[in-house]
Amino acid sequence: MSGFVSSSIGKKFFMSITGLFLVMFLLVHLTANLALLLGPDAFNVVSHFMGTNPIIQIVQPLLAIGFAVHIIYASILTLQNQKARGSENYSTVTNSHQSSWASKNMYILGTVIFSFLVLHLINFFWKIKVTGSPLLNEVNVDGEMMENAYALVAGLFTDASLGLAYSIIYVIGAIALGFHLTHGFWSAFQTIGFSNDAWRKRLSVIGYLFAFLVGGGFAIIPIFLMLFA
Numbered sequence: 001m002s003g004f005v006s007s008s009i010g011k012k013f014f015m016s017i018t019g020l021f022l023v024m025f026l027l028v029h030l031t032a033n034l035a036l037l038l039g040p041d042a043f044n045v046v047s048h049f050m051g052t053n054p055i056i057q058i059v060q061p062l063l064a065i066g067f068a069v070h071i072i073y074a075s076i077l078t079l080q081n082q083k084a085r086g087s088e089n090y091s092t093v094t095n096s097h098q099s100s101w102a103s104k105n106m107y108i109l110g111t112v113i114f115s116f117l118v119l120h121l122i123n124f125f126w127k128i129k130v131t132g133s134p135l136l137n138e139v140n141v142d143g144e145m146m147e148n149a150y151a152l153v154a155g156l157f158t159d160a161s162l163g164l165a166y167s168i169i170y171v172i173g174a175i176a177l178g179f180h181l182t183h184g185f186w187s188a189f190q191t192i193g194f195s196n197d198a199w200r201k202r203l204s205v206i207g208y209l210f211a212f213l214v215g216g217g218f219a220i221i222p223i224f225l226m227l228f229a
């Protein structure tokens with residue numbers, strides 16, 4: 001077992017499993033965030049539910065572990081591949097010409113997403129969970145008092161001096177995520193052995209569709225809030 005974990009295919013396997021776990025998180029996170037387009041009450045109710053639901057509280061630390069494993073193994077594999085490139089032969093050179101731009105730049109795209117994520121957690125997660133913010137003052141939604149998470153999120157993108165800059169950064173993060181998923185989605189299924197000749201094409205199409213919806217969905221939110229909130 002320890003041999004498998006330290007082998008290249010073992011590391012790719014754990015990257016794929018954690019990647020698919022992160023894909024599920026993205027679906028839930030995007031669905032919750034799209035409530036921002038419906039207005040303050042809708043988003044505050046969803047945010048209150050996410051902040052108090054016991055299952056979500058258990059999944060959150062697992063999510064952090066998933067991100068850590070995904071990033072650590074991606075870094076190790078990228079370093080190993082760079083070292084191995086010295087002994088690259090003709091067939092690998094030919095293959096690299098056939099692969100997509102995203103597949104050749106997965107680590108760079110991942111680094112952009114990670115940088116975005118650090119800033120993003122400081123913007124929202126840190127304020128909601130640790131420091132608090134005057135914007136989060138409680139509001140009454142249908143008789144129940146809850147934090148005004150909508151004001152915190154909308155406040156970032158409508159800020160008079162930094163709103164436009166943050167909106168651009170969030171759109172860039174969403175686009176990088178979309179490109180990362182165009183390769184990552186089907187590649188993860190391929191690595192765990194789910195894909196055969198027939199499914200490879202189908203998964204690649206589903207992957208592109210998923211990448212477009214997730215990237216586009218996250219990108220629409222800051223643009224919408226900047227213009228209409």
Ligand code: HEM
Binds near residue numbers: 051129
């Ligand atoms: C317009 C885009 C986005 C908005 C408005 C948004 C909003 C938020 C908010 C309000 C929180 C704090 C939730 C809480 O602690 O109660 C949060 C947390 C988080 N976001 Fe996002 N997010 C966006 C995009 C993304 C993207 C693209 C990723 C991943 C690449 C991501 C990953 C996370 C993670 C890991 C957390 C911490 C875990 C959690 O609280 O669920 N977010 N986001």
